[in-house]
Amino acid sequence: MDVEVRLFATLRRGRFDRRPQPVADGCRLEELIRQLAIDPKEIAIRLVNGREAEIDHVLQPGDVVSLFPAVGGG
Amino acid sequence: MDALPDRYRRNLGTFTEAGQRQLLTCRALVVGLGGLGGHMVEQLARAGVGTIHGCDPDVFTADNLNRQLLCTVANLGQSKAEAARQRLQQINPEVKFIAHATRFQELPVEFFSELQVVFDCLDTVPGRIELEQKCERAGVPLVHGAIGGWYGQVGVAWPGARLLERIYRSRPAGIEQQLGNPPFTPAVAASMMVAKGVLVLLGKIAPGESRLQFFDLLHDDWQNLPL
Structure with missing residues (x-):
């Protein structure tokens, strides 16, 4: 199945802005993040279909996954 | 009732006269008077927020000159507060x-x-979490802003939302460690924070209505995050 992945800010570097991503049935969010070669520590906010999602969230076909890094400067 | 001073005339239309008078009675605290906080106190004063507390133990150093509105060559070494x-x-x-x-x-x-709003203009993640906890104990809403490079986020955290705890979890810092803090990103974030703070003070963001926005000035991308 495919999900749509949207990456923001520095997570785009060497990757992409958005694209469909093939994943196995029953794939969890943490497996998708591993598949994208992103260190989970780089990610602050995880949304699935615009809602905050836990790392063990099971993805469904067509889900839109948005990932944001932490920003902390002032 | 006394006429409003001329200095606020051009605020009217954006604020009603009653709204302007209300702001003149409000009490706000700005925590951190660097990149975000300098712009913040300037705009709050021009908006006419009646009592502004500004908190920062630091003094200006030369590497503040690129972005901190209140930092000048003449006041290097001086207290930011x-x-x-x-x-x-x-x-x-x-x-x-x-x-x-x-x-x-x-x-x-x-x-x-005793405050009606607190602004998080800090530059360390653990300090931000501690400030959110303190605001929760005091029952006061927190307007949050953070930047790094071309990117920033601004939010409103009402007591109980634990917005910053959820965003940062146990992370010590963010992408600003690699990307630095340029002149324009703090000004954008601070202006958004002032607008949100004014909305809180005027009762136009309802208690409990926490929100977060993420912006990317490099790709002109603005996202409302439903947290």
Whole structure:
């Protein structure tokens, strides 16, 4: 199945802005993040279909996954 | 009722006269008077927020000159809180500015309870989490802003939302460690924070209505995050 992945800010570097991503049935969010070669520590906010999602969230076909890094400067 | 001073005339239309008068009675605290906080106190004073507390234990250093509005060649080495006091005296002596050249941790919870809004303009993640916890104990809403490179986020966290705890979890810092802090990103974030703070003070963001926005000035991408 495919999900749509949207990456923001520095997570785009060497990757992409958005694209469909093939994943196995029953794939969890943490497996998708591993598949994208992103260190989970780089990610602050995880949304699935615009809602905050836990790392063990099971993805469904067509889900839109948005990932944001932490920003902390002032 | 006395006429509003001319200095607020161009605020009207954006604020109603009643709204402007309401702001003149409000009490706000800005925690951190660097990149975000400098712009913040300037705009709050021009908006006419009646009592502004500014808190920062630091002094200006040369690497603040690229982005910190209140930092000048002449005041390097000076207290940021004192510089803010002097600046606000020049632009609006009608508002009361109280400088706290100290860490916010030293201000008592009872003091926080007297405020109507607190602005998180800190530059360390653990400090931000601690400030959110303190605001929760005091029952006061927190307007959050953070930047790194071309990117920033701004939010409103009402007591109980634990917005910053959820965003940062146990992370010590963010992408600003690699990307630095340029001149324009803090100005954008601070202006958004002031707008949100004014909305909170005027009752136009309802209690409990926490929100977060993420912006990317490199790709002109603005996202509302439903947290």
